[in-house]
Amino acid sequence: MGRDVLRGASPDVVRAALADRDPLPGTGGFAGVLDTVDLVFDDADGGVGGDEELPVAGRGGRVVRDVLGRQPVFTQGDRWSLDPDRLDDPRPVDAGHVRDLDVGTDTHVWTLPDPDPDPETDHESAAEAVRSAVLRSVREVSADTLAVAFSGGIDSALVASGVDAPCYVVGFPDSHDVRAAREAAAAMDRELRVVDLSHDDLVRAVPRIVAATGRTNPMDVQIALPLYLVAERARADGFTRLAVGQGADELFGGYAKVVDPAADPRVDADTVRGARRETVETLPGQLERDVRTLRAAGVEPVAPLLHDRVIRAALPLPGELLATPDERKVALRRAADGVVPASVVSADKKAVQYGSLVSRELDRLARQAGYKRRMDDHVGQYVRSLIDEE
Numbered sequence: 317m318g319r320d321v322l323r324g325a326s327p328d329v330v331r332a333a334l335a336d337r338d339p340l341p342g343t344g345g346f347a348g349v350l351d352t353v354d355l356v357f358d359d360a361d362g363g364v365g366g367d368e369e370l371p372v373a374g375r376g377g378r379v380v381r382d383v384l385g386r387q388p389v390f391t392q393g394d395r396w397s398l399d400p401d402r403l404d405d406p407r408p409v410d411a412g413h414v415r416d417l418d419v420g421t422d423t424h425v426w427t428l429p430d431p432d433p434d435p436e437t438d439h440e441s442a443a444e445a446v447r448s449a450v451l452r453s454v455r456e457v458s459a460d461t462l463a464v465a466f467s468g469g470i471d472s473a474l475v476a477s478g479v480d481a482p483c484y485v486v487g488f489p490d491s492h493d494v495r496a497a498r499e500a501a502a503a504m505d506r507e508l509r510v511v512d513l514s515h516d517d518l519v520r521a522v523p524r525i526v527a528a529t530g531r532t533n534p535m536d537v538q539i540a541l542p543l544y545l546v547a548e549r550a551r552a553d554g555f556t557r558l559a560v561g562q563g564a565d566e567l568f569g570g571y572a573k574v575v576d577p578a579a580d581p582r583v584d585a586d587t588v589r590g591a592r593r594e595t596v597e598t599l600p601g602q603l604e605r606d607v608r609t610l611r612a613a614g615v616e617p618v619a620p621l622l623h624d625r626v627i628r629a630a631l632p633l634p635g636e637l638l639a640t641p642d643e644r645k646v647a648l649r650r651a652a653d654g655v656v657p658a659s660v661v662s663a664d665k666k667a668v669q670y671g672s673l674v675s676r677e678l679d680r681l682a683r684q685a686g687y688k689r690r691m692d693d694h695v696g697q698y699v700r701s702l703i704d705e706e
């Protein structure tokens with residue numbers, strides 16, 4: 317009998333989830349292998365995530381990955397690894413799949429529950445279920461070696477509310493996120509450490525992000541840059557875990573395209589709940605990028621708003637508790653009422669690549685290097701030029 321090697325859940329939980337095909341068995345995501353052999357331990361730094369007892373690679377067995385891909389795992393032939401750098405040509409296991417390395421097959425085991433055609437109409441009960449799930453999840457996070465990525469918006473404020481740990485904001489000095497984080501931290505009476513960015517930071521970090529994620533398209537790089545640079549600073553300060561607010565926009569209707577989907581060409585759905593479902597289904601690709609970015613910076617991500625219990629509470633929400641013409645993330649804001657200051661609950665939030673001004677400044681660097689906007693994919697060409705220089 318081989319050994320079970322799992323990150324994020326016990327073998328008993330994963331085996332029960334396999335038997336029942338339960339996509340949300342009460343974890344924060346999991347990945348790894350059942351019945352593996354030929355284990356390899358990391359002899360340098362204790363393995364990805366810092367668990368000294370967790371093997372990082374092996375051969376054979378059934379490789380599993382949770383329904384949203386919150387934990388990545390990779391294979392090559394009959395070998396697997398929790399760290400893609402251990403393999404010459406790593407191939408990720410798709411979210412919700414089991415890859416049997418002994419017989420060479422992939423099986424789609426877990427899918428998110430189908431949307432209820434008659435969602436919860438008792439708004440008070442639905443909102444209370446969200447509040448209970450969110451507050452329990454953020455308050456269960458251990459403060460040990462933890463820092464919080466903090467932008468001053470409701471997502472990161474809720475995460476910060478549950479744990480006594482320093483908050484970090486990243487951005488150029490005149491950025492929206494730095495201003496918003498200063499105001500929110502003052503309102504919450506929290507310690508804030510500001511990571512002021514420069515052009516040199518972007519130039520230095522781009523090749524490292526591309527190496528970690530395998531992605532060179534500008535949007536992925538722009539999103540990953542603030543994550544990498546804030547994590548890098550937290551790690552330099554001695555923290556090995558970084559709490560993030562990922563998943564809130566997707567689960568709770570935080571995007572503009574969810575408000576009036578019938579009139580928005582960016583989504584196929586014509587209802588708020590249908591459009592929200594589309595955004596949730598983008599999470600596996602986003603999370604693989606983000607997790608690999610953060611681990612490349614030396615920290616392990618902690619995402620309490622992506623716990624199974626929060627997903628279970630969010631999925632049945634009616635459209636009115638997701639997004640309206642006047643408010644987005646309605647249920648999440650209700651959950652935050654009385655937990656974080658009202659000014660933070662209602663604060664305007666920009667996507668991290670825009671709120672930090674990373675997108676603007678990477679574009680500026682591309683143009684200064686001769687890649688003009690009239691050129692096709694001018695920022696992408698600039699990103700690839702930085703890789704070529706390495």
